[in-house]
Amino acid sequence: MRFVNTFGLAVIAAIMVPNFIFAATHRDGFENLYKNKAVEFLEQAGRFGCFAFMIFCVPVLCRGFWFGGAKAAYFAASSALTAAYLCGWAVFWKENSLRKSIVLSVVPSLLFLESGFFTLNIPLIVCAMIFAPCHILLSCKNAKMS
Template identity: 50%
Template structure:
C-alpha cells in the first residue's frame, strides 16, 4: 500500500522527482529565473499553493483525506502519476535550451495536472484545494513571463 495514516510515499517520490529538473536548472543557470510578471496577489497565491501542493502530495491530514474514491483508485493514481512525472521530466529535456510560450505552458500545465489528478484520485481534499488555486496562478505567471520577454 502506498499510504500509511500520515504519509503517501509515492506522492513524496513524485514530488522529489519533479523537483530534480528545477534544482538542476537553478544550479546550471546562474542568472536564475527573472519573474517579469509583477502581480503580487497572483504571485503570493501561487507560492502558497505551490508549497501546499508539495507538502500535501506526501503528508496526509486524516480528516482532509477521504482515501481512494473507487476500487482501482490506487492503481490509477500510480499510473497517471508516473506518466505525468515522466512527461514533466521529458519536457525539461526537450525544452531545456528553449525560451518559448510552449515551454512555459508545458512545464506549468503538467505539474498542475499531477497535483489535481493526485488530489482527486487519492481523495486528498486539501491537496485538491491547493491545486485548484495553484493551477490558474502558476499557468498565468508562466504564460505572462513568456510573453514579457
C-alpha cells in the first residue's frame, strides 16, 4: 500500500458530508448530555486516529492486504458501510432516537474496524478498538438522556 490511501480519503470525505451539513443546519451544535471526560477523551482520540490512519499508512505498521481477495473485500465492505452510513443519515435525519444513535455509531465503528483488518493497518485497528465502544456508549447514553 502507498503512504496515502486515496480510497480511505474518499471514504472519510463521504462520511463527513452529512456531519458538515448537520453542523451547518444546527447552529446550536450537539449537546453532550453524558458527562464522562475519560470516555469523551478516548472517543475523540480514537476518532481522529481513525481518520488519520484511514488516509495515511505507516509503512512498517500497515502490512497491506493479507489474503487473496482482501483488496476486493476491503473495497466492497467499505463501500457498503459508507453507503449504509449515508443512508442512515438520510433515513434518521429529523429523528432523535436510540435507533438513530445505534446506526450512526455502529456503522462507522464497523467501517474503521474492517478497514483496519483487511489492510492489516495496526494503528487503525488500535484506534478503531478505542473509538468503537466509546462512540457507541456516548451515542446511546446521549440518546437515552435526551
